[in-house]
Amino acid sequence: MKYVLRRLGFFVVTLWACLTINFVVPRLMPGNPAIAMMARFKGRVNGSVLHALEIAFGVNTQQSEISQYFSYLGNTFRGHFGVSLTFFPETVAQVVRSAIFWTLGLVGLTTVLAFVLGTLIGMVSGWRRGSKIDSILPPIFVITSAFPYFFVALLSLLLFSITWHWLPSGFGYDNTDTIGWTWSYISDVLVHAILPALTILVTSIGGWILTMRNNMISTLAEDYVQMAKGKGLSPLRVMLNYAGRNAILPNLTGFAMSLGFVVSGAILVEFVFSYPGLGYMLLEGVQNEDYALMQTLFLLITVAVLVAVLAVDFVTLALDPRTRSQT
Amino acid sequence: MSLREGLDRLMTGTSGNLARAVAGNKKALTGLTLLLIFAFMAIFPGLLAHDNPNAEIYPRSAAPSASHLLGTTSYGQDIFSQWVFGTRESLFLAIVVGGLATVLSVLIGVTAAYRGGVVDVALSLFTDVFLVIPAFPLVVVIAAYSKNGGNSILIAVLVVTGWSYGARQLRSQALSLRNRDFLAAARVRGERQWRIIVFEILPTMTSLIVANFLGAAVYAVLAAAGLQFIGLGNPDGMSWGTMLFWAENNEALQAGSPLWAIMPGIAIAALGGAFALLNYAFDEIGNPSLRPVRRARG
DSSP states (O other): OHHHHHHHHHHHHHHHHHHHHHHHHHHHSTTOTHHHHHHHHTTTSOHHHHHHHHHHHTOSOOSOHHHHHHHHHHHHHTTOOOBOSTTTTSBHHHHHHHHHHHHIIIIIHHHHHHHHHHHHHHHHHHHTTTSHHHHHHHHHHHHHTTSOHHHHHHHHIIIIIIISOOSOOSSSSOTTSOOSSOHHHHHHHHHHHHHHHHHHHHHHHHHHHHHHHHHHHHHHTSHHHHHHHHTTOOHHHIIIIIIIHHHHHHHHHHHHHHHHHHHHHHHHHHHHTTOOSHHHHHHHHHHTTOHHHHHHHHHHHHHHHHHHHHHHHHHHHHHOHHHHHOO | OOHHHHHHHHHTTTTHHHHHHHHTOHHHHHHHHHHHHHHHHHHOHHHHOOSOTTOOOSOTTOOOOSSSTTOBOTTSOBHHHHHHHHHHHHHHHHHHHHHHHHHHHHHHHHHHHHHOHHHHHHHHHHHHHHHHSOHHHHHHHHHHHTTTOOHHHHHHHHHHHHSHHHHHHHHHHHHHHTTOHHHHHHHHTTOOHHHIIIIIIHHHTHHHHHHHHHHHHHHHHHHHHHHHHTTOSOTTOOOHHHHHHHHHHTTHHHHTOTHHHHHHHHHHHHHHHHHHHHHHHHHHHHOGGGSOOOOOOO
């Protein structure tokens, strides 16, 4: 219970830190560039919308900094993120709502897949150390994971789409399609997701393989693994339940820690493939100096990562009895 | 004298064992060789490339030839020359950011471990918060606010987002050192706290600090290139990321000069890879159980 409370506390603190960063950054910048953005809103928005934007960016407002801060927190929690300059007159909330499913589908699924596959490969190659699997797969993926995400994206775009015309070069689906639960639309979405998904998979899997393999090797030397082997348990059971279950714990912590890194890379992958997710919107925002959109997306990406980290915490709770025994 | 012996001699003295370990490790040797090549390109670009990288005086989008080894851009600049001259800024950013981030990790990580108590709780929480916040979106937001701010802003942003992983690792190692006898002895001798940290604790952590520098440098290479690629770098600079930005803006891949985008990409991957290889090698040197299994000699 103490463990759960501590992790929830961490969630709240990090969220607060992000909100505060968002509030402070525009005010710290010399000559507050958000003023230029507000000028472009002039005459297009009014009343409470304008007021909320003024509070969020510290432009033209008579309120003290502290009361601005609390108004800003209140607005954010009620989901009032302001209006997007890029997609005017849509609100930031509407833009985000249309983008989030693409990112969850692409980045979310691929990341989980990379983690599961990487952990399995790492487990097997640590278990069969020096075997064919161990001498081929880990080195290959360690090398591919040193590649920058956007470079792998550019390269696969060049090969599979521009040179060989096997796969579409960008966007989430074909413009000529009607959106709906039809087979042609769904297959189209899947085909468009192959290249970006493979890019993220190939570049993120190496880290999981390497750490899992190394954990596995240290765990295999433990007495309880030797005993399990000595008792004559089936090798599969020793590998999964005795060595693997213990070796995966540091990998899970690593997952929580590296998630931010994977998400960062995924942003650039979305950019290269013009995939209509959060990362692409973020960079659209950058190009149009749309600070309301950028800051909301930063906040949202952080929340997504935090939720994933919390989920990993609960998995750890299920796998590691030590986290449960603390009272 | 073989390369290995040469390296051995070069580095004997203060860290002879380390040099021998590096020379005996294939990953370390590969990484070091790559790094030396890039260092040469960064220091003496004029020896390798004779064209002015910015001059728009050649035929546009030319294919590779003897006079333009990698062809030209659609502005009529020599790609090979840009590629060679781009090394300096990319390597410079990696080393400066790696170094500064490591200093910050050492300060925060070791202080947290050594002071313990409330200081440790506060600093550890601070570290973990920074570790979990996805760095790149944050970097993008800050860089977007300080557009055209030059390299100093870029460095500051990358250091602020790149120190946390190292701080956490250094803290846990310093924690394991805390109750060793030699530190107790130093305390009994009445040494001052900063002396104990600088002269007693830090030397025992050298290999981890070096590993952290390498890790932070990899981060800097990739993050800086990513920022430059989306147009948030120093617009007047000449770097691989900036090359990629212009190549992407002019649709180099579709327009038939793919080398414009591929060469800087390869260089970024190789530079990041060189730091990463050295980092893995340090892991193996420090932890012998991870070394590849030796086959029986026949």
